[in-house]
Amino acid sequence: MPLxxxxxxxxxxxxxxxLLGRNRALSSAGGEIRKLHSLPSYYGYNGAxxxxxxxxxxxxxxLLIQPILIENRTVILIxxxxxxxxxxxxxxxSDVRRIAEGLxxxxxxxxxxxxxxxDLRTETTDIREMLxxxxxxxxxxxxxxxLNAALSYRALRATSSMWMTICVIGVAVLGLAMxxxxxxxxxxxxxxxxxxxxxxxMLASTLAILTTLGIVLSMLFExxxxxxxxxxxxxxFGLTWAPSFSGRGGGSELGIIPLLWGTLYVSLIAxxxxxxxxxxxxxxxxxxxxxxxxxxxxxxxxxLAGIPTIVYGLFALITVGPLLRDYFAEPFGLGNGxxxxxxxxxxxxxxLIPFVSSLSDDIINAVPQSLRDGSFGLGATHSETxxxxxxxxxxxxxxxxxxxxxxxxxxxxMIVVLGAGAAAKLDLNPFEAMTTVTVKIVSQLxxxxxxxxxxxxxxxxxxxxxFAITLGLNILALYIVRKYREQYx
Amino acid sequence: xxxxxxxxxxxQPPRKASLLELDARTxxxxxxxxxxxxxxxxxxxxxxxxxxxxxxSIVNNGAGAFxxxxxxxxxxxxxxxxxxxxNRNPDEMRAVSTFGYSPLIAAAVVxxxxxxxxxxxxxxxxxxxxxxxxxxxxxxxxxxLANPQTLDTTREFTFLANxxxxxxxxxxxxxxxxxxxxxxxxxxxxLADALLExxxxxSKFNTLFFTAPxxxxxxxxxxxxxxxxxxxxxxxxxxxxxxxxIGVAASIYLEEFAPKNRLTDLIEVNIANLAAVxxxxxxxxxxxxFINFAGLPQSAPIVGGxxxxxxxxxTIIIATRASLKSVPPSIRQAALGxxxxxMQSVFHHVLPLAAPGILTGTIIGLAxxxxxxxxxxxxxxxxxxxEFPAGPPQGFFDPASALPVxxxxxxxxxDPAFVERASGAIIVLLVFLIxxxxxxxxxxxxxxxxx
Numbered sequence: 054m055p056l057x058x059x060x061x062x063x064x065x066x067x068x069x070x071x072l073l074g075r076n077r078a079l080s081s082a083g084g085e086i087r088k089l090h091s092l093p094s095y096y097g098y099n100g101a102x103x104x105x106x107x108x109x110x111x112x113x114x115x116l117l118i119q120p121i122l123i124e125n126r127t128v129i130l131i132x133x134x135x136x137x138x139x140x141x142x143x144x145x146x147s148d149v150r151r152i153a154e155g156l157x158x159x160x161x162x163x164x165x166x167x168x169x170x171x172d173l174r175t176e177t178t179d180i181r182e183m184l185x186x187x188x189x190x191x192x193x194x195x196x197x198x199x200l201n202a203a204l205s206y207r208a209l210r211a212t213s214s215m216w217m218t219i220c221v222i223g224v225a226v227l228g229l230a231m232x233x234x235x236x237x238x239x240x241x242x243x244x245x246x247x248x249x250x251x252x253x254x255m256l257a258s259t260l261a262i263l264t265t266l267g268i269v270l271s272m273l274f275e276x277x278x279x280x281x282x283x284x285x286x287x288x289x290f291g292l293t294w295a296p297s298f299s300g301r302g303g304g305s306e307l308g309i310i311p312l313l314w315g316t317l318y319v320s321l322i323a324x325x326x327x328x329x330x331x332x333x334x335x336x337x338x339x340x341x342x343x344x345x346x347x348x349x350x351x352x353x354x355x356x357l358a359g360i361p362t363i364v365y366g367l368f369a370l371i372t373v374g375p376l377l378r379d380y381f382a383e384p385f386g387l388g389n390g391x392x393x394x395x396x397x398x399x400x401x402x403x404x405l406i407p408f409v410s411s412l413s414d415d416i417i418n419a420v421p422q423s424l425r426d427g428s429f430g431l432g433a434t435h436s437e438t439x440x441x442x443x444x445x446x447x448x449x450x451x452x453x454x455x456x457x458x459x460x461x462x463x464x465x466x467m468i469v470v471l472g473a474g475a476a477a478k479l480d481l482n483p484f485e486a487m488t489t490v491t492v493k494i495v496s497q498l499x500x501x502x503x504x505x506x507x508x509x510x511x512x513x514x515x516x517x518x519x520f521a522i523t524l525g526l527n528i529l530a531l532y533i534v535r536k537y538r539e540q541y542x
Numbered sequence: 543x544x545x546x547x548x549x550x551x552x553x554q555p556p557r558k559a560s561l562l563e564l565d566a567r568t569x570x571x572x573x574x575x576x577x578x579x580x581x582x583x584x585x586x587x588x589x590x591x592x593x594x595x596x597x598x599s600i601v602n603n604g605a606g607a608f609x610x611x612x613x614x615x616x617x618x619x620x621x622x623x624x625x626x627x628x629n630r631n632p633d634e635m636r637a638v639s640t641f642g643y644s645p646l647i648a649a650a651v652v653x654x655x656x657x658x659x660x661x662x663x664x665x666x667x668x669x670x671x672x673x674x675x676x677x678x679x680x681x682x683x684x685x686x687l688a689n690p691q692t693l694d695t696t697r698e699f700t701f702l703a704n705x706x707x708x709x710x711x712x713x714x715x716x717x718x719x720x721x722x723x724x725x726x727x728x729x730x731x732x733l734a735d736a737l738l739e740x741x742x743x744x745s746k747f748n749t750l751f752f753t754a755p756x757x758x759x760x761x762x763x764x765x766x767x768x769x770x771x772x773x774x775x776x777x778x779x780x781x782x783x784x785x786x787x788i789g790v791a792a793s794i795y796l797e798e799f800a801p802k803n804r805l806t807d808l809i810e811v812n813i814a815n816l817a818a819v820x821x822x823x824x825x826x827x828x829x830x831x832f833i834n835f836a837g838l839p840q841s842a843p844i845v846g847g848x849x850x851x852x853x854x855x856x857t858i859i860i861a862t863r864a865s866l867k868s869v870p871p872s873i874r875q876a877a878l879g880x881x882x883x884x885m886q887s888v889f890h891h892v893l894p895l896a897a898p899g900i901l902t903g904t905i906i907g908l909a910x911x912x913x914x915x916x917x918x919x920x921x922x923x924x925x926x927x928x929e930f931p932a933g934p935p936q937g938f939f940d941p942a943s944a945l946p947v948x949x950x951x952x953x954x955x956x957d958p959a960f961v962e963r964a965s966g967a968i969i970v971l972l973v974f975l976i977x978x979x980x981x982x983x984x985x986x987x988x989x990x991x992x993x
Binding site (some may be wrong): 499520 | 571572574575577578579581582583584585586588589590592593595596599600603787788789791792793794795796799800808809812813814815816818819820821822823824825826827829830831834835837852855856859883884885909910912913914915916919920922924935946949950953961964965968971972975979
């Protein structure tokens with residue numbers, strides 16, 4: 054791992070920077086700390102930061118740009134006739150990368166020396182077999198042009214990483230020299246160190262924006278590729294979901310409507326389970342229950358929120374599914390599979406109970422006591438007060454909580470993967486297996502994936518749709534909750 | 543006297559009802575009150591019952607995974623069959639595959655029957671060997687290759703029993719089901735019972751479940767969580783090393799330094815939204831950015847760790863900010879008053895006081911990340927991995943599995959013995975989660991300060 058060594062080396066130089074900075078400041082003040090502007094350690098930190106931070110930033114930028122430049126310079130080495138009829142330049146490039154990687158492994162295992170690799174010819178050696186031995190499988194025989202490209206790819210990469218090492222160490226040493234020459238007794242080391250730290254803190258907080266940006270851009274980019282190959286009208290309004298398994302080539306029908314229907318149906322059942330139970334539990338715990346009951350039941354219900362969804366998924370698969378099948382679906386002739394919308398919906402409802410109850414609990418507690426007292430004073434019973442005063446006052450917040458729960462239900466994956474089944478259909482029978490957007494994202498992106506076929510890329514379009522729906526629900530819910538909270542503050 | 547009082551008793555008829563006697567309307571209202579209260583109680587009980595049923599079902603299904611049936615046999619290791627060239631060179635002995643070893647095990651079972659005078663009708667030597675796991679020949683072969691000098695001796699080995707035999711003692715397999723099962727015959731079950739009586743076959747605590755790697759669909763008895771536990775551990779290390787410093791840094795900036803402007807608002811909105819983005823979307827992000835764009839290897843803990851870091855960050859930031867907010871301003875003012883800079887007041891005084899809350903939030907965030915499955919499916923952690931990853935840091939780039947993904951993997955296999963394995967793995971996962979949450983609660987109890 055040369056990169057790790059380089060990083061350690063930079064840190065070592067930074068350590069030297071710390072010692073040099075601190076000592077130089079002390080000696081320039083004649084050893085009297087009182088004459089320094091800042092504490093001696095700040096001069097040290099200044100030396101270390103000025104050494105390490107620019108070098109590491111430089112290294113990151115280099116690592117980001119390097120592969121792009123090398124790709125561009127290798128790609129022109131592949132002549133058009135080296136690209137087979139049914140292939141593309143991108144596929145040949147991925148072969149080039151794999152050959153280069155295989156050659157690296159050959160050297161690592163000592164099968165070849167670096168000079169022997171330069172002398173490789175496709176005419177004299179069977180490169181495909183050689184690479185196969187170290188676990189790099191190629192689809193076809195290696196062509197001379199492709200081998201040349203791979204060799205130059207390796208060479209470029211080697212030179213580039215050598216230059217990177219030299220430049221990064223150069224930047225570090227330069228930073229060290231600059232820090233040391235700047236250091237003297239009147240240098241405001243603390244201010245400069247604090248400015249650097251503040252910038253780092255700010256960068257850390259912008260990671261949230263970068264993540265959102267990464268999510269949106271990566272999905273937009275791949276979804277655009279998808280819509281180039283598949284008409285968007287058919288995707289958004291298509292009534293059948295039938296991807297062909299042959300890989301590329303038409304024949305796939307990728308309509309999102311059956312998936313959305315399954316998603317909404319499962320979510321609806323989940324909310325029908327979770328909202329009444331969660332709401333009544335919240336009302337009971339906040340209005341009726343004594344402190345002991347509350348201290349006992351509230352944490353226990355909230356345990357349900359901390360259980361990973363895979364546990365609920367397994368629960369649906371091995372307990373709830375067979376139970377619903379044996380006692381409801383089969384006796385009434387509604388279906389005979391254990392995977393069904395009902396199974397997934399009921400289990401997801403259980404998962405959402407603590408979600409609804411703790412949010413509603415907060416909101417009910419936020420309703421001012423004076424409203425209740427006023428209602429009691431007029432002679433209303435406790436339940437009349439709750440129904441006619443507390444709930445209407447808390448209603449916007451409760452609606453917000455339900456919307457948040459709905460967004461959870463729509464984005465939930467493991468329960469539906471294990472409980473709802475994989476057949477995409479438009480049906481009303483809740484004991485029928487149906488499928489959801491998240492299930493199809495998982496099934497299209499696991500296993501062998503080919504990022505040029507619409508069958509794989511559709512997952513990104515599905516993901517984007519999912520992201521847009523949940524984001525819309527979340528924003529709406531937060532808006533409602535926030536608006537409501539302001540009323541009583 | 544006024545008009546109001548003078549009219550009483552003369553024009554109005556006397557009321558029949560007394561205060562002590564409820565009229566119909568009040569009764570109705572009180573009944574409604576009682577009903578409403580009962581609904582609430584029923585809802586609370588429904589939640590609790592759901593919790594109990596969920597836990598009960600998992601424990602009931604998974605407890606079996608922690609005990610396993612083993613068979614102890616005296617196996618002869620004939621040199622003429624295992625080392626044909628006779629020079630005890632392990633490289634040449636590799637020529638004998640596991641198929642060469644299975645007859646030895648079958649012979650050992652038969653001999654053990656003969657020695658104890660047991661005979662079972664309609665049982666061939668091959669069937670007798672069939673009660674031992676398909677993993678056993680590989681175990682024997684590895685032992686012989688590692689110790690060539692043991693050839694031509696008779697040694698005692700403890701083998702796993704076949705999954706069906708194991709299932710017989712856990713109630714999954716019965717004589718009736720064995721009749722129609724092509725993988726096990728009633729004669730084999732009789733044989734197992736006979737061996738149990740003479741103590742050759744026994745049930746023991748299954749340490750292999752925690753240490754062994756995954757096994758193929760044919761041999762559920764050998765499948766373990768070793769690789770998954772290490773993979774999860776590596777990912778948690780990465781999440782801890784990245785999410786804690788970044789999360790704390792971001793919270794300090796937002797809580798203590800950020801000016802009120804558009805950028806700060808944007809960051810806050812983003813954090814709130816990321817906390818509610820479906821986890822599978824983070825998987826898509828990981829696949830597109832870390833694997834396809836940055837070229838990191840599939841199934842590697844580093845990618846899983848990075849994805850889970852991004853997922854955990856909002857949780858840690860929200861907890862850290864709450865914890866920073868709870869430190870009273872007087873602490874900051876006192877530090878500033880004696881000449882500390884703003885940065886010093888935060889790092890020397892506020893942060894240490896907020897540390898217990900930050901740690902609690904971090905542990906809860908880690909627990910959440912430990913149970914997360916969906917994003918890991920997309921970055922290839924579902925792959926069948928039998929090799930243990932190397933030690934860190936190289937191991938972060940090796941293929942590995944993760945606990946929740948292993949559970950998912952096992953639910954996709956056809957043999958019902960894997961359901962027991964999956965539930966057992968869930969128990970292990972839940973034990974880890976309970977431990978982490980208990981530590982978080984203890985930390986909070988021990989260090990929480992009310993200002």
